[in-house]
Amino acid sequence: MEWMNYLPSLARGALVTAQITLPAIAIGAALAFIAGIARVEGGRILSVVALCYTEVFRGTSLLVQLFWFYYALPLVGVTFEPVATGILVLALHAGAYGSEIVRGALSSVSVQQYEAARALNFGRMQTLIHIKLPQALVEMMPAFGNLAIETLKLSSLVSLISIADLTFRAQSARNLTLDSTTIYTLTLVGYFAMSLVLMLVMRLIERLVRRGPAFPRAAHS
Numbered sequence: 001m002e003w004m005n006y007l008p009s010l011a012r013g014a015l016v017t018a019q020i021t022l023p024a025i026a027i028g029a030a031l032a033f034i035a036g037i038a039r040v041e042g043g044r045i046l047s048v049v050a051l052c053y054t055e056v057f058r059g060t061s062l063l064v065q066l067f068w069f070y071y072a073l074p075l076v077g078v079t080f081e082p083v084a085t086g087i088l089v090l091a092l093h094a095g096a097y098g099s100e101i102v103r104g105a106l107s108s109v110s111v112q113q114y115e116a117a118r119a120l121n122f123g124r125m126q127t128l129i130h131i132k133l134p135q136a137l138v139e140m141m142p143a144f145g146n147l148a149i150e151t152l153k154l155s156s157l158v159s160l161i162s163i164a165d166l167t168f169r170a171q172s173a174r175n176l177t178l179d180s181t182t183i184y185t186l187t188l189v190g191y192f193a194m195s196l197v198l199m200l201v202m203r204l205i206e207r208l209v210r211r212g213p214a215f216p217r218a219a220h221s
Helices: 002-041 043-058 062-076 082-107 111-119 124-161 166-177 180-210 214-220
Strands: none
Touching (some): 002 082, 043 082, 062 124, 082 124, 124 166, 124 180, 166 180
């Protein structure tokens, strides 16, 4: 079967896609928590810095961000390898959107929780770690799952800065063979399979989070 001839190249592209997407999701999640917590708990200066980061990366095109990091920054002496550029830009983009998820979840914790924390003589950091984050994390997980899958889909744009990911290899194979239907169908299946695996992983993490410490859930109830 002719379609099997395309599989080795597309599989190598899918591996590159995973190697870019997974670190980007992990770094983006860390940035999301840092920026989101800074917006809520960081004081005026940190809150403004986090707000500027969030609005810049949410308010500009991811494609333009990729081109700016890859083509514009070298003109001022800052150079990144293509794969590093892809990971960095995807992470910054995901972190900006994720920070709003974190901020919204933290802000949704009820006033009664602060009263319970004061009754227990908790400081600000203790309240954040032991009261707010455990409850907010449960609320964040579905949105973070969607963000992870969206980051996977957006990773196809890194093909435009010469990274041989799944989309790049599909386009190369199509240019050589003109077999658009077969190649792009296999590419769709590849992205769907990776999305399905990522979705299952995120749901597993969500279940683990929901089985977390009993105290915050009891306080919430």
